[in-house]
Each structure stands twice: as structure tokens, then as C-alpha cells.
Amino acid sequence: MTTGLELKSKPIPSKGLSADEDDEDDDIPLSINLKKRSHSRIASKEDDDQDNEEEEDDDDEDVVLAKNNTSSKTSRASTRKKPRKTRIQYNEDEDEDKNTNDNDDEDYGVKSEIDSDSALSQGSQSSATTVTSSSSKPSPKKVRKTASTTASKSKTKSQTKSKSNTKVKKEVTTTTSKKVKKETTSTSKKIKKETKPKKIKVENDSQIAQDTEEYKTLKVSKVKEENIDETTTDENDNKYKWWEANKDDDDTIKWTTLSHNGVIFPPDYEPLPSHVKLYYDGKPVDLPPSSEEVAGFYAALLETDHGKNPVFQKNFFNDFLQVLKEAGGTRNNIKIKKFELCDFTKMYDYFELKKQEKKALSSQEKKQIKLDKEKFEEPYKFCMLDGRKEQVGNFKIEPPDLFRGRGAHPKTGKLKRRVFPEDVVLNLDKDSKTPEPPEGHQWGEIRHDNTVQWLAMWRENISNSFKYVRLAANSSLKGQNDLKKFEKARQLKSHIDNIRKDYRKNLKSKVMLDRQKAVAIYLIDVFALRAGGEKSDDEADTVGCCSLRYEHITLKPPQTVVFDFLGKDSIRYYQEVEVDKQVFKDLTIFKRPPKQPGDQLFDRLDPSILNKHLQNYMPGLTAKVFRTYNASKTMQDQLDLIPNEGTIAEKILKYNAANRTVAILCNHQRSVGKNHAVSVQKSGEKIRELEWEKIRLKKGILQLEPKELKKDKKYFEEINDMKDDEIQTIMKAIIDREIERCHKRFARENDKKKFEGEELLTEDDLKEWLDKIEEKKAAFDKELETGIIELKPSLNTVEKLRAQIEKFENRIQTRSVQLKDKEDNSQVSLGTSKLNYIDPRLTVVFCKKYGVPIEKLFTKTLRDKFQWAIESVDENWKF
DNA sequence: CAGCGGACTTAGGAGTACATGC
DNA sequence: GCATGTACTCCTAAGTCCGCTG
Numbered sequence: 038m039t040t041g042l043e044l045k046s047k048p049i050p051s052k053g054l055s056a057d058e059d060d061e062d063d064d065i066p067l068s069i070n071l072k073k074r075s076h077s078r079i080a081s082k083e084d085d086d087q088d089n090e091e092e093e094d095d096d097d098e099d100v101v102l103a104k105n106n107t108s109s110k111t112s113r114a115s116t117r118k119k120p121r122k123t124r125i126q127y128n129e130d131e132d133e134d135k136n137t138n139d140n141d142d143e144d145y146g147v148k149s150e151i152d153s154d155s156a157l158s159q160g161s162q163s164s165a166t167t168v169t170s171s172s173s174k175p176s177p178k179k180v181r182k183t184a185s186t187t188a189s190k191s192k193t194k195s196q197t198k199s200k201s202n203t204k205v206k207k208e209v210t211t212t213t214s215k216k217v218k219k220e221t222t223s224t225s226k227k228i229k230k231e232t233k234p235k236k237i238k239v240e241n242d243s244q245i246a247q248d249t250e251e252y253k254t255l256k257v258s259k260v261k262e263e264n265i266d267e268t269t270t271d272e273n274d275n276k277y278k279w280w281e282a283n284k285d286d287d288d289t290i291k292w293t294t295l296s297h298n299g300v301i302f303p304p305d306y307e308p309l310p311s312h313v314k315l316y317y318d319g320k321p322v323d324l325p326p327s328s329e330e331v332a333g334f335y336a337a338l339l340e341t342d343h344g345k346n347p348v349f350q351k352n353f354f355n356d357f358l359q360v361l362k363e364a365g366g367t368r369n370n371i372k373i374k375k376f377e378l379c380d381f382t383k384m385y386d387y388f389e390l391k392k393q394e395k396k397a398l399s400s401q402e403k404k405q406i407k408l409d410k411e412k413f414e415e416p417y418k419f420c421m422l423d424g425r426k427e428q429v430g431n432f433k434i435e436p437p438d439l440f441r442g443r444g445a446h447p448k449t450g451k452l453k454r455r456v457f458p459e460d461v462v463l464n465l466d467k468d469s470k471t472p473e474p475p476e477g478h479q480w481g482e483i484r485h486d487n488t489v490q491w492l493a494m495w496r497e498n499i500s501n502s503f504k505y506v507r508l509a510a511n512s513s514l515k516g517q518n519d520l521k522k523f524e525k526a527r528q529l530k531s532h533i534d535n536i537r538k539d540y541r542k543n544l545k546s547k548v549m550l551d552r553q554k555a556v557a558i559y560l561i562d563v564f565a566l567r568a569g570g571e572k573s574d575d576e577a578d579t580v581g582c583c584s585l586r587y588e589h590i591t592l593k594p595p596q597t598v599v600f601d602f603l604g605k606d607s608i609r610y611y612q613e614v615e616v617d618k619q620v621f622k623d624l625t626i627f628k629r630p631p632k633q634p635g636d637q638l639f640d641r642l643d644p645s646i647l648n649k650h651l652q653n654y655m656p657g658l659t660a661k662v663f664r665t666y667n668a669s670k671t672m673q674d675q676l677d678l679i680p681n682e683g684t685i686a687e688k689i690l691k692y693n694a695a696n697r698t699v700a701i702l703c704n705h706q707r708s709v710g711k712n713h714a715v716s717v718q719k720s721g722e723k724i725r726e727l728e729w730e731k732i733r734l735k736k737g738i739l740q741l742e743p744k745e746l747k748k749d750k751k752y753f754e755e756i757n758d759m760k761d762d763e764i765q766t767i768m769k770a771i772i773d774r775e776i777e778r779c780h781k782r783f784a785r786e787n788d789k790k791k792f793e794g795e796e797l798l799t800e801d802d803l804k805e806w807l808d809k810i811e812e813k814k815a816a817f818d819k820e821l822e823t824g825i826i827e828l829k830p831s832l833n834t835v836e837k838l839r840a841q842i843e844k845f846e847n848r849i850q851t852r853s854v855q856l857k858d859k860e861d862n863s864q865v866s867l868g869t870s871k872l873n874y875i876d877p878r879l880t881v882v883f884c885k886k887y888g889v890p891i892e893k894l895f896t897k898t899l900r901d902k903f904q905w906a907i908e909s910v911d912e913n914w915k916f
Numbered sequence: 917c918a919g920c921g922g923a924c925t926t927a928g929g930a931g932t933a934c935a936t937g938c
Numbered sequence: 939g940c941a942t943g944t945a946c947t948c949c950t951a952a953g954t955c956c957g958c959t960g
Contacts (some may be wrong), residue, residue: 279928315919431950441950494923505923518924518925568953568955576952606926645956648956661955710943868926897947
């Protein structure tokens with residue numbers, strides 16, 4: 038059976054995200070499940086025996102393997118073919134390399150040990166010599182690890198990169214000069230970038246595809262038409278229920294007919310009013326519009342983190358100067374040289390002012406603007422796909438701006454240039470009318486490729502990749518993809534046991550590659566790591582499983598691993614977890630000297646190797662499916678634990694807790710809002726205030742009926758919990774708050790009266806209010822001094838007091854729960870998992886079974902996106 | 917047959933609408 | 939009824955993975 042359920046019932050405290058919440062177990066943070074899972078899945082009862090055995094053979098394991106290796110020709114041949122890693126490419130064990138790599142050996146001395154062949158790190162003894170002999174020179178990896186400057190980073194990276202390129206390597210066999218290598222790579226790279234994509238070819242291909250698929254397509258389209266007829270009788274076109282239609286299992290053809298109205302381009306740049314200028318060295322600069330626009334992009338970000346980031350500033354400034362140069366320099370002959378002498382504040386202030394003005398518009402005006410905008414956008418919002426109206430997702434071309442890369446992105450701040458119709462490729466069927474390009478422009482290209490889902494595309498200038506205009510999330514194409522994704526994940530259910538059995542076994546494989554595969558799959562399965570593809574040196578340095586490096590994990594015997602690395606979007610993954618013993622040993626081996634910081638942990642692995650391996654278990658299985666599978670599985674298990682009782686609000690809270698477990702598993706984070714701390718503190722104070730009120734009432738009871746104390750000692754225990762100085766603080770806070778409120782109210786009411794021409798409140802009126810507060814304050818002081826509580830006259834019996842106290846207790850309870858929820862959620866983002874990982878049918882079933890309206894758990898957008906799930910599932914459905 | 921282009925999903929933050937508490 | 943805080947949407951960056959090609 039599944040391991041999930043048992044796990045959940047015995048949560049282990051997380052050492053990860055919330056170190057000080059060890060005893061909170063209701064939301065079962067990540068590592069819980071993880072740890073538990075790791076145990077139940079991998080550690081068997083024979084664990085101990087195995088371990089003993091292991092410990093013995095572990096040390097000489099390598100030797101054995103090494104022997105094995107030298108005699109094994111087949112395995113050598115198989116691994117030699119794949120010298121792919123970039124960062125830590127160990128050199129081949131080929132002779133030619135050995136001869137020519139004296140210099141490189143120093144850092145890749147590792148190679149002879151680890152890389153040679155299938156043997157899992159063969160005799161470390163033999164390699165030790167290599168290492169020591171070459172250790173005189175510092176490895177570039179070291180630099181890489183500590184260097185934070187882009188310069189040193191790119192140097193080492195490009196160097197290592199060259200190693201991944203066998204061709205290049207051969208060219209430089211006679212030298213080990215890093216410079217030469219670097220040049221070689223960069224030129225080859227340049228050449229690559231300059232080669233234009235083969236547009237014609239694509240078109241031809243799609244043509245061929247269309248032709249060969251004609252028969253099929255025709256059939257399909259007929260089926261579809263029939264379906265439209267059926268469904269459109271009671272619904273409009275938009276409500277085509279693809280999930281009720283016959284399955285179309287040919288997924289290379291995405292559509293038969295497609296027409297649309299093109300895309301919306303951002304408005305042309307409007308120069309700033311003449312009094313708003315950039316100042317250079319104290320003097321106003323007359324910028325040509327093109328460069329003023331760029332300066333404006335920066336000015337708008339002046340007070341943000343981006344604006345303050347030196348890399349951002351540098352990249353912006355370079356591009357700004359470039360644009361300025363192209364426009365022929367400033368118009369008043371000021372030579373801009375130094376960023377530090379530029380003063381953007383006037384521009385910044387102007388933008389702020391504009392924002393305020395916009396905000397200050399009357400609601401009528403705002404409404405009108407919105408209406409106009411909607412009317413203008415209407416034609417672009419929809420397209421016709423196979424005769425049905427479908428929503429388009431991002432029908433607006435991205436406006437020019439400064440590129441806001443995440444994390445330490447080397448290109449952050451660079452100018453993302455304006456996209457013109459000439460840059461845009463449109464995709465639609467042959468018979469549809471081509472939308473009119475904007476006045477005075479032409480489309481870059483018109484394509485008729487029905488093997489793809491995009492309507493328009495252009496090439497972006499930051500990393501030279503493509504941007505696409507595609508259908509919205511609620512479209513049939515996206516929906517079908519989504520359903521397929523979850524069905525694939527469900528399919529994994531029937532293979533997972535087998536896969537786990539295998540990788541558990543292979544954790545001890547004598548073949549290094551297999552052992553690395555096993556550990557990698559283990560990490561992906563248990564800790565939901567991403568595949569981790571290779572990245573180039575002009576991107577932020579982030580990693581996933583296959584690209585983990587030496588410094589990203591710390592091993593704490595006996596079997597604890599600390600992960601600390603930046604994952605997608607430079608989000609930190611920090612987990613201290615227990616792993617399977619054998620995994621721990623393997624990781625130790627993967628980190629064994631001469632490996633050092635900067636080196637790849639999985640030096641023989643990359644996602645494509647891993648995925649190829651996974652396909653053996655199940656067609657279409659890739660690393661990312663594990664994330665979907667484990668997320669949905671965890672959600673199902675968590676939901677199963679929720680009792681069907683209590684109010685809807687309580688059920689929602691529990692659902693969210695389950696959701697949170699998944700989010701934590703997937704490491705979905707969000708930055709804490711800037712006023713989070715303040716608001717948490719406020720809530721805390723409010724709770725203490727309520728507690729004080731409660732205690733006060735209890736004291737009141739004893740005043741009224743001292744005998745009560747004996748009857749229920751426990752009930753009154755807490756009255757001494759609150760010391761006088763805290764009480765005083767609370768009282769002061771209450772008084773201060775009331776005074777402030779009083780002043781605000783006075784100002785507000787007078788504003789209103791002024792506006793309406795009524796008689797204003799006088800200072801005396803204000804004083805009257807304030808006096809009342811003074812009275813209250815005096816009463817507080819007296820109470821504090823004498824210890825005698827003056828209760829409201831209505832609270833004159835013990836019963837009434839008790840009832841009142843209960844009310845307070847409830848309020849404290851709700852507030853505390855809210856506060857805890859707020860804190861728990863402050864760093865965790867629930868949305869991503871709900872949107873992408875948790876099978877929506879789980880939520881739908883939960884709603885049906887527990888009587889929770891779906892609107893409470895799915896927003897409008899989500900309901901649209903997951904309509905297929907909402908309408909097709911019955912309450913017995915299981916993931 | 918590795919490497920890369922291309923097309924697709926997944927991601928967090930900014931911006932905006934809406935709810936809630938006083 | 940307003941200010942403040944939260945929820946939701948929009949935006950686009952950053953991943954994954956497949957399949958083509960030199």
C-alpha cells in the first residue's frame with residue numbers, strides 16, 4: 038500500500054522552514070512527509086543487517102569497482118560516449134586527453150577516478166596521486182564558488198563550458214591556455230546565435246504534416262463539428278465540452294482551423310513634458326525621445342530593489358548610452374559619462390505624480406476608462422479555433438522595459454527592446470484572413486503551422502529566445518494538456534512501486550552511472566526536486582537535482598543531509614532531512630575528494646539521461662511527473678485525513694492546511710510582505726488585550742463572589758499571569774489608540790461638514806470627546822492602583838460574567854488561529870500548487886463530499902480553467 | 917547522437933480589485 | 939464610508955523536455 042497515509046499520521050517536526058515550530062504538527066511541514074516517506078519507502082526492516090554489511094564493503098567497494106572497471110570493456114564504452122557535463126566535466130579517460138591536459142588535470146584530476154567508466158569511483162587511492170600532484174594550482178571551481186562578481190563567474194564558467202564541447206576541446210589540444218579556450222567558445226557561441234532559425238523549414242514541415250495527416254484531420258474535424266452541434270444547442274460556442282467529446286489521440290495536430298485578429302502593440306512612446314528632465318551633474322539634459330524613454334524606465338524603478346542593484350544599474354546604463362549614441366547624443370550637448378552623476382529624481386517624481394492623479398480620478402472616470410479599454414481589447418481577446426470561440430491568453434505584445442531578471446541574473450537591467458509588427462510571426466490557418474498589421478507596418482511572417490498551439494510569436498532580445506501568444510488557461514487545448522498531465526501522473530501510480538524498488542536496489546549498483554541515477558531519482562521522488570538542466574553563464578546560477586554541486590549539500594552523519602541551494606527563480610531550497618542510509622553513503626561517495634566545491638555531484642547525469650531511463654518504466658515518464666504525482670498524492674492523503682465535520686470555515690482551513698503541505702513539499706515560497714512583521718505584532722498585541730479583558734472579568738467574578746475561587750481553582754489560575762506593567766502597557770495602548778481615533782474622526786467629520794457647508798465642530802467638541810477618554814484613563818489608573826475592577830452595571834452576576842468570558846475566549850481562539858495561519862502562510866505560496874500540481878478533481882471531490890461550495894476553494898479563474906474537472910468528476914473519484 | 921532550438925509548463929512579484937474592520 | 943489588509947489577476951521570467959540537425 039501507499040506509504041503516504043502512515044506518514045501523515047505520525048508527523049515529524051520539520052527542521053527546515055520553521056526551526057522553532059517543532060512541536061506544531063498540524064500542518065505537517067514538508068520534511069515530515071519526506072522523512073517519513075523516506076523511511077517507509079526505502080528503509081526496510083533489514084535495514085540494520087544491510088547497514089552492517091554495507092559498512093564493511095563500503096570502504097573497499099571502490100576498489101572492487103575499480104577492478105571491475107578495468108576489466109569491463111562494455112561499460113567503459115557505454116559511458117565514454119557521454120562527456121556532457123559542463124561545469125565539472127571530468128576529462129575523458131582517453132589517452133589523447135591525458136596527454137594534452139596537464140594543466141586541466143589539476144582541477145579535473147578527479148576525472149581519472151570518477152569518470153573512468155561505469156565503475157563507480159574506482160580506487161580512490163590511485164587517483165589520489167593525480168590529485169596531490171596537481172593540487173598546486175587553484176582550481177577555477179574554487180573561484181567559482183566564492184566569486185560573486187560576474188566577471189570571475191563568467192570566466193570560470195566559460196572555461197568549463199568549453200570542456201563540454203568536444204570539438205572545441207580537440208582544437209585546443211596543444212594548449213591548455215584558458216584564454217584560447219575561452220575565445221574559441223565565445224566565437225562558436227556567437228556564430229550559433231547569429232544563425233537564423235529556419236523558418237522556411239518549419240513551414241515545410243508543417244506543410245508535410247498537414248498533408249500526411251489530412252485524412253485523419255478531416256475525420257477529426259467532422260467528429261468535432263458534430264460535437265459542436267450537440268453542445269451548442271444548450272450552451273454557446275464557448276462552452277464546448279471537450280472532455281465529453283471523443284478522444285482525439287493524435288496530439289501532433291493541434292487544430293484544423295484557426296483565425297484571430299492579431300495582437301495588441303503597446304502604445305508609442307510619449308515624450309515627457311518639457312519641464313521633466315534627467316539631470317546630469319546638476320544640469321538638465323535634453324534627451325531624444327528614444328533615450329528619454331529608456332531613462333524613464335530606470336527612473337520608474339529608482340526606489341525599488343532593481344533600481345538599487347549595481348548590476349541592474351550597470352546594464353541599464355550601458356544600454357542607455359547605446360540608445361543615446363544611436364540617436365546622436367543629447368540635444369543640448371551634454372556628454373553623459375557616469376551613472377553616478379545622473380539624477381533621475383525629477384522623472385521619478387513626475388511618475389509618482391501621474392500615479393497619484395490616476396488614483397484620484399473619480400470612480401466614474403475610472404469606470405469609463407476601464408470600459409473603453411475593454412472595448413478596445415475585445416477583438417483580440419478571442420480567436421476561432423476549429424470553429425469555436427476560444428479565449429486568447431496574452432494577446433498583448435510585451436512593452437519595452439528594462440529586463441527584470443530574478444536572483445543574481447547577469448543581464449538584469451538590460452533594455453528589452455520594443456517589438457514591432459515586423460518582428461512578429463503570426464500563425465493561423467491558410468484560409469483565414471490575415472489580420473491587418475498596424476498602419477504603416479508589415480507582419481514579420483505569416484505561418485500556417487497546425488502542429489503548434491501559438492497564435493503569434495516574436496524573438497526577444499535578452500536571451501534571444503521566443504515569446505509566444507497562446508490560448509488562455511480555460512481553452513480546450515490547455516485543458517486537454519492539463520488533463521493529460523494529471524492522467525500521466527496517475528498512471529505513475531502503477532509503476533511507482535517498481536521504480537522505487539529498482540532505485541533502492543541500484544543505490545548499491547556497482548555501476549557509477551546507475552548509482553547516480555538511483556540517488557537522483559530518490560531525491561526527485563522523495564524531496565520533489567526538479568530535474569535540473571544545465572544553464573549557461575549568462576543566466577542566474579540556479580540548480581535542480583542533476584545540476585547540484587558539491588557545495589549544495591552538507592552531510593551530517595549518520596544520515597542527515599542539509600540541502601542549501603538556489604532553485605528555480607533563485608528561490609532558496611533549504612532542508613535538513615534524514616535520508617536513507619545507503620543514499621547517505623552514496624552522497625558521501627559522490628562528494629569524495631578530489632571533488633570539491635564547484636564540482637557536480639552527479640557528474641555523469643543530466644536530465645536527458647535520467648528521463649531516458651525513466652521512459653523504460655512508463656512511456657512519457659519524466660522527472661517532472663514525479664512532482665505532479667507526489668503533489669497530488671500528498672493532497673489526496675491529506676484530504677483523506679480530514680473528518681467530515683464542523684463548519685464550512687473549518688473545513689476550508691483544513692483544506693488549506695493540506696494545500697500547504699503540498700506547497701511546502703514543492704518549496705513554493707513567496708516573499709513576506711513588508712508590513713507582515715508589523716501586522717503580526719499588532720495581532721499579537723490585540724490578542725493580549727483580549728486576554729487582559731478576560732482576566733479582568735475573572736477578577737470581577739471573584740470580587741462579586743470570592744467563594745468561586747475554591748470551586749474552580751484552575752479557572753482562575755491565569756489571573757496572575759499578567760503583570761502590572763504589561764497591564765499598564767495594554768491600557769496605554771488602548772488610550773493612545775482612542776485618542777488618535779478621536780482626532781481622526783474630528784478631522785474627517787469636519788472635512789465632510791466643510792464640503793457640505795454645515796457648521797463645523799469646535800475645539801470644544803473635540804475636548805469633550807477627549808475628556809471622556811481621560812475619564813477612562815483615570816478609571817484605568819485607579820483600577821491598576823487599587824486592584825478593584827469596576828464592571829459594567831449589566832455584568833452583575835457570576836453567570837453573566839462567565840458568559841462574557843466565554844465570548845472573549847472564543848474571540849481569542851479565532852484570533853490566535855488566524856494569527857497562526859497568517860504566520861504559517863507568510864512564506865508559503867499556496868497558489869502555485871493549486872494551479873499546477875494538485876489534480877483539480879481532488880478539490881472538486883472534496884467540495885462535493887464535504888458540502889463546501891467550490892467557489893470557496895477555486896477562484897473564478899481557477900473554475901474556468903478547471904471546468905473540465907468540475908463537470909466531469911463524481912464524488913468517488915480518487916487520484 | 918550531442919547539442920541546441922523550439923514549444924510548452926511552472927513560477928513569484930507587481931498591480932489591482934475586493935473584503936473587512938472600525 | 940473609509941482605510942487598510944488580503945485575494946485575485948496579470949505579467950513575464952524561468953524552468954522542462956522533445957525532436958531536429960550538423
